[in-house]
Amino acid sequence: MPHVTAELVGMAYDALASGDRAEIEKYWDNSMKWLVPGHNPLSGWYYGLDAFLAFMGQVGALSNGSFRMTGITVLVNDEWSADVTHNLGFRSGHEGTGQIPHTKLDIDVIHLLRWRNGKVIEGRGAIFGDGANEYDLFWSPVASHSGQRLNTEDVPLTNRDVIRKVVEEVWNVNAQDRIPEFYNKNYVFFQEGGGEELGQESVRRWLDTLHTAFPDIRYEIDAVYCEADKAAMRYHVTGTHTGDFRGLPPTNKAINLTGHMMFRLYDNKISVAHGYWDMLGLLQQLGILPPFGGPPSR
Numbered sequence: 001m002p003h004v005t006a007e008l009v010g011m012a013y014d015a016l017a018s019g020d021r022a023e024i025e026k027y028w029d030n031s032m033k034w035l036v037p038g039h040n041p042l043s044g045w046y047y048g049l050d051a052f053l054a055f056m057g058q059v060g061a062l063s064n065g066s067f068r069m070t071g072i073t074v075l076v077n078d079e080w081s082a083d084v085t086h087n088l089g090f091r092s093g094h095e096g097t098g099q100i101p102h103t104k105l106d107i108d109v110i111h112l113l114r115w116r117n118g119k120v121i122e123g124r125g126a127i128f129g130d131g132a133n134e135y136d137l138f139w140s141p142v143a144s145h146s147g148q149r150l151n152t153e154d155v156p157l158t159n160r161d162v163i164r165k166v167v168e169e170v171w172n173v174n175a176q177d178r179i180p181e182f183y184n185k186n187y188v189f190f191q192e193g194g195g196e197e198l199g200q201e202s203v204r205r206w207l208d209t210l211h212t213a214f215p216d217i218r219y220e221i222d223a224v225y226c227e228a229d230k231a232a233m234r235y236h237v238t239g240t241h242t243g244d245f246r247g248l249p250p251t252n253k254a255i256n257l258t259g260h261m262m263f264r265l266y267d268n269k270i271s272v273a274h275g276y277w278d279m280l281g282l283l284q285q286l287g288i289l290p291p292f293g294g295p296p297s298r
Contacts, residue, residue: 004115006074009081012113012120013069016056025049029119037125038132040139041229041266044188047198051186052123058266062139063105064092072108081113091138105138107131140228159231159265160224166270167219167235174211176204184271192276209246214239214255222258231263237277241286248286255285 012027034046036055046052059067067089074083089105090098098104107127114122127135166182169175179200189197189206197206210217217239225232236258241251259277263270283289 003078004076004081006076006081008115008118009074009076009083009113010071013071013083024053027119028052029116029121032119032121032123034122035124037127038136038139040136041264041271042139043136044264044272046186047188047196048186054184054186059089062092063089064095066090066092066095067105069109079115081115082110083113084108084110089138101134101137103138105134107134159226159229159263159268162265162268162270163224163231163233163263164221167221167233171207171210171219172217174207176207179203182270184266184269187270188272190272190274192274192279212243213245213248213250214241215243216240229265231265233261233263235259235261245286248288251286253286255282257281257285 008027015023015027018024028049030049032049032052034052034055036043036046042055042058046055067087069085069087072084072086074081076082085108087105087107087109090096091103094103100106108131110126110128112124112126113120162182170178170182183200183203185200187199187203189202191197217237219235219237222234222236224234236256238254238256240254241248243250257278258281259275261276262274264272280289284291
């Protein structure tokens with residue numbers, strides 16, 4: 001196993017800055033994952049090199065290429081490295097003139113990298129003190145006329161519209177060709193029982209499963225709650241089980257279930273979702289499990 005050195009860390013960052021995919025793959029593993037700190041539209045886990053590079057592309061687009069990291073120090077051992085960098089950047093349209101915190105970023109950041117066979121397999125960013133708040137404010141949506149963050153009443157309305165449209169115009173009609181309109185490429189769905197589904201292709205598989213098993217399936221939104229880049233939805237879903245459902249042959253039984261979803265959105269697209277629904281009710285309504293009731297009569 002190659003020993004991690006400060007020089008290796010520097011070459012990895014140089015490769016990243018070059019934009020050369022072949023050079024990047026020398027130091028960054030294709031199955032890597034990266035955690036962006038904070039509570040802003042860019043925050044969260046990015047799974048895979050493609051998703052990580054897409055995140056870096058977002059940073060470049062939002063800052064119009066002005067974002068820069070300057071190394072301060074690097075600490076290493078056989079498996080880990082920790083580098084401290086000074087990060088400086090401006091929101092697009094405010095290059096050289098922006099003001100902290102909305103249009104200028106000027107903070108120190110530490111990156112904790114885990115290495116295997118000379119490549120980064122995991123990275124986490126950390127920000128301390130007032131820098132954490134500045135980081136969130138800088139990457140949050142800004143109004144073009146003032147450079148300030150958008151009024152919080154504006155963002156939830158936009159997210160509410162996205163959630164309603166994706167349910168009505170994609171889920172209910174199996175419009176798989178419109179998935180890219182509503183889901184980020186690095187979309188992650190966290191399942192209720194554990195595990196994750198990654199990418200837009202996971203949405204296609206989910207829609208295939210649903211509309212094969214329940215061709216008349218329909219989601220009805222009961223409520224949508226929004227705050228900044230987050231949204232929560234309560235719904236009920238109906239349908240008739242006339243097709244194969246994950247190996248279960250058709251029962252021709254009707255379902256009527258409730259559930260909840262939580263979302264994080266970026267640029268009007270869903271980046272992360274968590275789902276919670278009535279699995280027990282589904283199994284009972286399909287006749288797989290008996291319904292609850294009193295003791296059997298004697």
